[in-house]
Amino acid sequence: MTIHDVARVAGVSHQTVSNVLNGRNRVGAAARQRVHAAIDELGYRRHAGAASLRTRRAGRLAYPLGPAERGPSNTILLEYLQALTAAAARHGQHLVLTEDDPAGALRLVRAGEVDGVVLTNVVAGDPRVTVLAAAGVPFACFGRTGPDRPQCWVDVDNQAGTVAITERLVARGHRRIAFLGYAPQGGWDVEREAGYRAAMGSARLTPRVSTPDPEGPQAARAIARLLDGARRPTAVVTGSDVLAAAVCAAATLRGLELTAAPAEAGALAVTGFDGSVVGRLLAPALTTVAIPLAEIAERVIRRVLAEIDGPTDGPGEVLAPEILAGATG
Template sequence: MNRQPTIVDVALEAGVSRQTVSNVLNTPTMVREDTRHRVEAAIERLGYRTHASARRLRTQRSSTIGVRLEPSTNGVSGALLDRFLHTLTEQAEGQGLRVVLYTARDAEHEIAQFSRLIDGADIDGLILTSTFYGDPRTEWLVAHNQRFVTFGRPWGISDLEDPQHFWVDVDGRAGVRQATEHLLAEGAKTVAFLGWPRGSGTGDERRHGWEQALTDAGIPEDARLEAETVESIPAARAAAVRLLNAHPEIDALVAVSDTAALGALIASDGALPVVGFDNTAVAESIGFSSVDQRLDVVAGDILRLLNEVGTTSSAHPDAHTLVTPRLVTRPRTGALELLRRP
């Protein structure tokens, strides 16, 4: 054979499916011993990626992790995943791991990328980001016995506590609750919420934190004021203007993201106490308070869980981990002066 043998060649040589070869390379404990030996013999005869395959069969690890490179977004908070990727890569390097980046247009394209990476024996683990309700990516990975951890809950009733789906997420409810309690403690009487449209798992959780803080403060439901916006500064500004014009009694606002917070600050000319979420560089430079997701902790927990996938039982206490964020408070004078500067 003059060309480099492929996983298909190995499958034909061993008389098994391509997925069985992939399982032998990635999760050999899932394959019957006699079948595994037949595939290993075919790999050796064909010389299929000899050094990589040998290392996989010996350690069940290639020390390579696949992560999607997210498309750029217009929002201020869109840089959050870039920061996460940077932190993750640093920590992975410190543990002798490599990170392979790939791109995908949508969930279906990403699943196709999974197949390409797995069939090419390029990775033995995946980290998924931007989870959503009914996410088909996690279903595919579970069905194909692949090692993965998600940054974000599955947002589905059926697999929220699935022992095959390891995940790490930030407790957005706790973070927004901290922010709301802070504004109330500072003397605000009417704390409004600027959030994303309902149906976003992350956005709904953050809204619940605001609601919980108001409930604890004895504020009735009919006195709670909120507006929805997409992740865009102009959209957030417009939504905040409508909300503030309709309810001039609002004296503070909690935003679902720093993008929304900046829009609200512009709408009020910096005069309104606003707390954002994500603690971006914009929040730091302009000078408004924001909830920090503690991405260093998130990355560390994800790498730990990824190393444990397939070796732990369903009773593992940390298979599903919520990281408690922290509120970073800043004096309002900086934001007020910057936004009012001609």
């Protein structure tokens, strides 16, 4: 049984079979499917080791999955992993999970087990980027690497997201609009606050910002100060769906109605950021800034494959977020 048998049954050239088997990004979806069907039908079994000796490509990418990523605010990571798995499959690649230690990923690359590394939750000056870049390992990131670092990253335009959602509230007639974010864990927190401040400045409105620590009771206290203090805002822009859910719960507890438009009293508009399952579970549905996870996953896979073909000097890619219009803002 050879790839010529597979090619005959699939009705394609043996080169096409070889391209599919070796994870090369040149075969259309229909042909790829016919090749897979023929492999299944014939029970063809290629030895991966033998094949990778010829191509010097594993067709695999390491994904460091760390305990840090199970944080309560990281409600989109599971969906992102699924998007990344699907994007990798479209390019004939698979993700290999490793513990969140760049040395472990490096070892996999050196052993020929993976061809490159995919990083998530990357922050400026990320030590993982330092280690991988120094070792000359191909990688690509979801999250910005920072200046004077390799620019092999894809990210959402966080600032544009909070600009757009703040402008949306201004257009609805809100004037007392507060921002509730996290004390900066990464550039995204800074950018989300900056977007809010920019939109408030353009509208000649006074910003009011709280950025509590995500751990501990600070967030609950900040929410109580916002809702119970004098001159309660009519709208709260938040930096995450989890924060927005907490504001919604606190508002409901106080008998405030959750509505998009400003009302005399007894009402509040609330917006989130992420487009996560948390916001989708709320009632009324949360208005939020959705991160385009599928598109980010596709671009990250393309970027790391390009790096594997040879170092690129391409710039980072910033993708526009999308407002998911719910009933709360």
